[in-house]
Amino acid sequence: MSEHRSRARHRRPGKFLAVGLPLALTTAGTLVYGTDLLPQQEASAATATAAAPAWATAAADGFASVDALGQNGTYGGRDGQTVTVRTQAELEKYATAAEPYVIVVAGTITMNPVGKEIKVASDKTIVGSGTSGHIVGGGFFLGRGVHNVIIRNLTIRDAHQGVWNDKEHDFDAVQMDGAHHVWIDHNDLRNMADGLIDVRKDSTYVTVSWNEMSHNNKAFGIGWTENVLTDITIHHNWIRETEQRNPSTDNCAHAHLYNNFLEDVPGTDITSSYGTYSRGGTRMVLENSYFQGMRNPVVKDATATIVQRGNVFSGTSGRNESGGTAFDPKAYYSYTLDEAADVPALLKSGTGPQSSIGATTASAEASTKAAAATTLTVAKDGSGQYRTVQAAVNAVPANNASRVVVSIEPGTYRETVKVPSNKPHVTFQGTGGSRKDTVIVFNNAAGTPKPDGSGTYGTSGSATVAVEADDFQARNLTISNDFDEGANQSLSGHQAVALRTAADKVFLDGVIVEGDQDTLLLDTAAKDRLGRVYVTNSYVIGNVDFIFGRATAVIDRSVITLKKRWNGTSAGYVTAPSTAANRKGILIANSAVNGDVSDRTFHLGRPWHAGGDASLDPQTTVRNTTLSAAIRTTPWTDMSGFSWKDDRFAEYRNTGAGAGPASSDRPHLTDAQAADQEVTDWLAGWTPTAS
Missing domain, CATH: 2.160.20.10 (Single-stranded right-handed beta-helix, Pectin lyase-like)
Structure with missing residues (x-):
């Protein structure tokens, strides 16, 4: 050498x-x-x-x-x-x-000789x-x-x-x-x-x-x-x-x-x-x-x-x-x-030339004005600019500087959608009278074979909607994964994600995220990257680890709905955080946890050390939230050989039949500790604003 x-x-x-x-x-x-x-x-x-x-x-x-x-x-x-x-x-x-x-080529230069x-x-x-x-x-x-x-x-x-x-x-x-x-x-x-x-x-x-x-x-x-x-x-x-x-x-x-x-x-x-x-x-x-x-x-x-x-x-x-x-x-x-x-x-x-690279002041200002308040319309009946949500996302310019609103007419859109990392500032806006009127749904699971024969989707790949772009927002719609576990018992891998986020400053307001196992995957772009998510005025529905991932995520003023398993039994886990050390994990605040399930059958959470990574320090805090009788009296449990007691799980001032006094099996925050675990602490200087 x-x-x-x-x-x-x-x-x-x-x-x-x-x-x-x-x-x-x-x-x-x-x-x-x-x-x-x-x-x-x-x-x-x-x-x-x-x-x-x-x-x-x-x-x-x-x-x-x-x-x-x-x-x-x-x-x-x-x-x-x-x-x-x-x-x-x-x-x-x-x-x-x-x-x-630095030589900026502005316009067409025709070479002579050829x-x-x-x-x-x-x-x-x-x-x-x-x-x-x-x-x-x-x-x-x-x-x-x-x-x-x-x-x-x-x-x-x-x-x-x-x-x-x-x-x-x-x-x-x-x-x-x-x-x-x-x-x-x-x-x-x-x-x-x-x-x-x-x-x-x-x-x-x-x-x-x-x-x-x-x-x-x-x-x-x-x-x-x-x-x-x-x-x-x-x-x-x-x-x-x-x-x-x-x-x-x-x-x-x-x-x-x-x-x-x-x-x-x-x-x-x-x-x-x-x-x-x-x-x-x-x-x-x-x-x-x-x-x-x-x-x-x-x-x-x-x-x-x-x-x-x-x-x-x-x-x-x-x-x-x-x-x-x-x-x-x-x-x-x-x-x-x-x-x-x-x-x-x-x-x-x-790929190819991008409008944001090499732009002079005049062209940049024109691009900014053109991009401001851009709206792309989606309608199944052809009355909009696009018939599918993904087609509208594809039309968003790469590295767009301003917000693009994808306005989605009522209807059921059976498709998978991905917002790639080079398309920030995108909003999905349902236009119906209810969040139930506009539905994006698909039925991939972790074990579903890919049509090209290259293997299965895996958990993260099963998502109906995958968001990898920062500053994403969604309002007034439903995102669902309707994978039928009962009809696919021979399939290995029933995790079926409805929404996966792997970005920072994700704002979900007035949405329904619905599935069974692994409904809402709140991830980050990398282990060392911050990924903040704020969910408010929304419903999250599922049964096993259905709010999970390593993001710094807040579920605020929302309803977490527990549902029975495919065979009618009641058993499950609300959260499975995989938080990196020295980061904040999942915070459920000012919300309600309920559902048509049996009493004392659901845990609030368990520690997911993804890939057996012992360096992780999973965290879930549930505070100022109403808990139904479905919650176990010992609400936290171990996972894959990792003890929840070695990680960060706590409650503060919860109410309802599922709440209980502090004990070694049910830690509560002190008032001083709770003062450092407010919503604003999780958001770390970011104020989610509808746009």
Whole structure:
């Protein structure tokens, strides 16, 4: 192992962006430029740096973030001036300069001659202004030793010369020959004469993320060298209608591919010959990607290795190969995987140029005004803009800066819905006279087989509605999982989630969340992430662990309804918190717990140490709440070998037939303790407000 590759194992603390998510680098309302910096209007470097928005100072993730070869990650031209260009001459002037620049491409630049590849120098960020930056008939070349380059948010297209497998015109969108520390992100690359991306001749420390690559004979080639040196991360790319090299990796020391979507659309003129190819001495890790309709989706040479984990193959045929040992990507950098089943929808909405990246002040203000108070209407009868709730969610722009209200007409919408993490500020609003008039319902369970044969949904994947975006709200509707346990006794895994949240600042007001086992999963985006949820004026219905998860969650002024099991028996648990240590868990306050069940048959909660994690410190507090006789006199119980007495379970001033005096089996908070366990303590400075 060479000296520089050994140094690459050291991580850069504090500099990683969240991996596995679209990069919400800024919002249209937070840009701080007063005027575009045209080439004739260059400000001082100090002024440009001080005023720079987040997209101008963004740094790469993946292998491009690793410190090596004398370069500390990949951050492009953030140390230099920001200039806006509109002509080929202007673009070439700043891209080839020795000084660092952030170069904003505003409008369409048509290359002359066709096939022109601008030779980019080190320390550059070339970024499209919103969705307006187009490079037509040419691209970019990064030669030996060029480093610290970011190419983002551009549409690079149409150098095709009419020959499908063109051997004469080497017109790529981006070509590297011996470059290092390069980040290619959020671009639309299509219809070029040769490949869309070529990473050649020992180019290394490269990350390619959130791009759409389409309509080309060759998508993405890597290698063409006898040396086994290249380190590359390829994640969250949508590669479709390309025949080969999706990608082809030749002699890569470390090739980490995850959460990509490879699609061969039926009925088109383009048919895939193969998908991902591991060649020569390549060591590849291929994770949580989705292959749709591809021929020979995963191919390897006898000398190469591929380790596959969690991939989905739908309608594929031919070779699908793996074998050998590879490497652990987390030895080099941190990253988070999205579920493979979610990848197509996530990438269709999140790849390619984004309006919030590279936006100038004028376009940002226009975007903000357009986004303000946006309402999308859903009606089953076709009288709205969309017939399904998911279709409306799909229409929400990625990284939207302002609230989008999905207004849902009365009716029963039998579908699963996901609000991905890159679509914050979404409200689901039922428009009926009652919360029962608008119902979103489905019947997946943990053990339900997925239709593509890739396994079962699992508990979290069974959710009828899954919310992964911050600042989500829902009002005046019902979210239900009507999985029939009695009719599916042969199925292993009856957990059936109605609503799963894995986000911060989730506000549920006037809703019904209904199911049996595991009805309401209140989660966080990660163990170390805060996820606050406030539920008020609502009903939560279930029987076993039906309010559970690691979120910091408040059920306030609501009714928790206990229901019998599928066979008519009464037994169950209201909460199953899996709270991380030093966080607050589940608080039930000012509410009622009741239902048509037998007396003394339900526990208030038990500690869920998810995955056997002993570091967790589950917490449920029930206070100022009316408890029916259904609650056991010893309301807390153990779970999976973990004692509730080792965690945090308590009551305070509850009333009703199910309430009882303090004892060693029924701890009560003192007045002083209760003063620190109010609703406001849980919300930690957040005041939920309907919007």
